Amino acid sequence: MLVARYVSMVWIFSAGMWLLLAVALARAFRGLGDTGTHARQAAFGLLAMLLLAMPLYFRPHEEIQGGEDPGAYVNAAATFARTGHLTHTDPLLSKIPEADRAAFLYGHALFHETKDACLWVKDLHTAEIGPWFQPAYSVLLSLPLKFLPSWCALYGAPFLTLLAAVALMAVGTQMLGRRRGGALAVMFFLLNPLVLWNGRSPRAEWGAVLFFWLGLALILRAWRSPGERRIADFTFGALCMMVAPFFHITAWFGVLPVVVVLLVKTALGRRLFMLIVPILAVGLLGFLVHVEQVTDCYGLLSSLKPLMQHPTLIAVMATLLLLALLVQCRRLVPAAGPALPLADREPNCFAAALWLALLAAGLAIWVGRDAQGHLPWLPHYLVNYFSLTNLRGLALLVSRTVLLVALAGWAAWLFRRGAHADLRLGLAAALLPGLLLTGWMNNYMMESRRMLLYPAPIIALCLAALVLWFWERRGVGGRAVAAALSLFVLGAMWRGRTHLATQVDQRGLYHACAQIAAPIQRAHGWLLGEYSQLSAPLEHLFGIPTLAMDTDYHAALAPVAERAWAQLMATNPRRACFFMTPFQPPHSEYFTFTLEQRVPYRGPLLVRELGELPRRIKDQRVTLSLYRMALRSAEPAAREHLEFPHLFAPDAGNVGLRGFANLRAESWPVRGLALPAKTGVQVALAGGAPTLTGDTLYFIFNGPFFPGNPPRVHTGTDGVDQISWLYLADNWWVLRIHGPAMRLERSLRVFSPTDAVLTDVLLHRNGTTISLATAWQAKDLISKPLAPVRARWTLPSAAFTLPAPRTAEGELFLYAAAPEAVGPTMPVRVTGRGATNVPPVNFATGAPHWQIFRAAEIGFTPTNPVVTLTTDRPWRHKIPGFPPELGLLLIYAVATE
Secondary structure, three states, X not given: OOHHHXXXXXXXXXXXXXXXXXXXXXXXXXXXXXXXXXXXXXXXHHHHHHHHHHHHHXXXXXXXXXXXXXXXXXXXXXXXXXXXXXXXXXXXXXXXXXXXXXXXXXXXXXXXXXXXXXXXXXXXXXOEEEOOOOOHHHHHHHHHHHHOOHHHHHHHHHHHHHHHHHHHHHHHHHHHOOHHHHHHHHHHHHOOHHHHHHOOOOOOHXXXXXXXXXXXXXXXXXXXXXXXXXXXXXXXXXXXXXXHHHHOHHHHHHHHHHHHHHHHHHHOOOHHHHHHHHHHHHHHHHHHHHHHHOOOOOOHHHHHOOHHHOHHHHXXXXXXXXXXHHHHHHHXXXXXXXXXXXXXXXXXXXXXXXXXXXXXXXXXXXXXXXXXOEOOOOOOOOHHHOEOOOHHHHHHHHOHHHXXXXXXXXXXXXXXXXXXXXXXXXXXXXXXXXXXXOXXXXXXXXXXXXXXXXXXXXXXXXXXXXXXXXXXXXXXXXXXXXXHHHHHHHHHXXXXXXXXXXXXXXXXXXXXXXXXXXXXXXXXXXXXXXXXXXXXXXXXXXXXXXXXXXXXXXXXXXXXXHHHHHHHHHHOOOOXXXXXXXXXXXXXXXXXXXXXXXXXXXXXXXXXXXOOOOOOEEEEEEEEEEEEEEEOOXXXXXXXXXXXXXXXXOOXXXXXXXXXXXXXXXXXXXXXXXXXXXXXXXXXXXXXXXXXXXXXXXXXXXXXXXXXXXXXXXXXXXXXXXXXXXXXXXXXXXXXXXXXXXXXXXXXXXXXXXXEEEEEEEEEEOOEEEEOHHHOOHHHEEEEEOOOEEEEEEEEXXXXXXXXXXXXXXXXXXXXXXXXXXXXXXXXXXXXXXXXXXXXXXXXXXXXXXXXXXXXXXXOEOOEOEEEEEEOOOEEOOOOOOOOEEOOEEEEEEEEO
């Protein structure tokens, strides 16, 4: 690629943008003195407002996960800072055989080839990684991040927001002719809940806001100055405006109307504004090169093809336009003469006529919109780029009252008396398209970033214009009304929205990732992650070579990823390799895992709601577990420091799983005999009073017991050889009774210290397990709901890896449910890998229940720690989102010794 040929081109572009910003801000700040205010007073006032705003804004949301726009911008900025390139060869993906690389890609259907939705795979054959979204925001931050810690990327958005407030102050000062007007605009801008929420989150729109409004401020300063004395202001302003679309494409909705207004002004005598033509040409050419060479995330090239089918006609029209402008510049009034004298003499009439025409056009467009604000009467290749502003969503964000007051402020600004009425009319006409075409919103917090470029600054300017109009009335009454109106507007803005200021999304996530990253960085290791969204910051922000198994979408490719990573470890035996997961402890036939550390993370998150202003805040709770990996062939299983009973609870992870479907969370009822606290209950057994010879009884309880105070079972016989208690999971307990030759009574007395439920009594004899609870009467049974637990459907042929018991007495407990649609039972063969002649087990359908298997009998051994579940009669269903055939719903698996 063209950009990637130069070693530090990213840093050069970043330095160029910062230099342009510095010069433009300095010139815009000097423009504050044009209103008769001393520069020192303006500096002190602006500095005071920014200092007061910093405690509000310098509390950034820690949105650093992959798969989301904010995290993509932050992570890409750190990678650009580290590599100096927009594209680079992924150090680990390039080592994976090309046929296996798809197993490490982000599998969401809305995304193409990408590892984590932060950077995209440009070429899978060469493992070249680069941006898909417009990278200007990340490029801008890359140079500072080269010298600063990566966490500083979170403060990029607050810093750019405060700089945008400086630009807006310059615009307000030029537009209203008073420094006080600019200060009011800054106040209403920075205290807008919409701005405050998004000003603490990485948004590419902030770069567009800053460069567009800063460029507009300098152009307005050149407009207000007679003659051609402001060529530097105009040039830097036009350059800033041309940079804005590189941050976000919607900046063109403001840039192009501004260009049209400047061309009209050029035709009326301001020859200085003729400079906009070459600057626009350079900007458009650069943007087209950017779209072709870097990224075309909005599909512009395909949409421009119909427009470019007649290049001769376009060239002729452009030539005629340039000739007309040149002729007008030579014929009309000298540049130092009055600009648009009709508007200066009759501003109200001129404005009224202009806005009646614009209003009629706006109503016609509004009537022709569809349900999502699009304009279906446009050519098909343009429909997706034009969407009307979602006024209902904007009203929810800032209140209808504020919108109505802002509308009155628009009129107060537009019909304001005084000089430069042509400036106000031209500026209003230039800003209107962007205001109307901001776009639709469904997610009012994530998509509210669309309101930053035009609606939020324009609302602030309009409110400032109305307050200033009252302030300039004679007497104390006008100023009192202005002050009361300001307080009223701020109160209306924040009514019911204070949580947008107090809430900090995902607070503490960066610190949690830093704790995980520290041991990997010390060992100069490689990382395999089981969740690409959380693996992204470890790779980009902390510079750890990383691959991720995106198990949410690529469950079927998990075996491919495990095998490929095992080959990578085998060819790099001296490299420390780690595994990170937020899910269940991993087990694999390829690796052993030694726990390095666990980092619990608990952070708040504002729950997004479609079509409504979100108000509910939930605590995200996740435990990040880091394991050091070793190849199983080189590391004996005994060194895994395993503890038994060993619980496997299927989560969203897929390491060691084969043939599992989607995750499901549900509250399952437990059905059995009630055991009141401290009360003995006679429990009947099926089959009379059997004599047990080397057999085992299992009593399955659900209750809040303590290890030292379990229920007591009176067997009524002396043949008991061993009694032991096992805790399985979630208040599930099992009592094992083994005897060489014990004879049971017809009923046993069970005494429980707390309220509990006896769900089953199982007898294991001659390789099979049968239930002795069939003698229980339905009238004696109760059904008790349990807390929601996660479970996963198995496919007709499924397998999972679990540490196998190392003794002949080891057991495998399965807590699973079979679908009722297949009949009263579902035959399932539960075996170890390679085991033969193991008869199927008939799982009763309906509610989940426990089944018990002797590990040695089913071939589940440390040398074959894989359990296979084969269903000969699967459930054929039509539930969307699941495979067409399913077996058991597995909730827990427990291995014991």
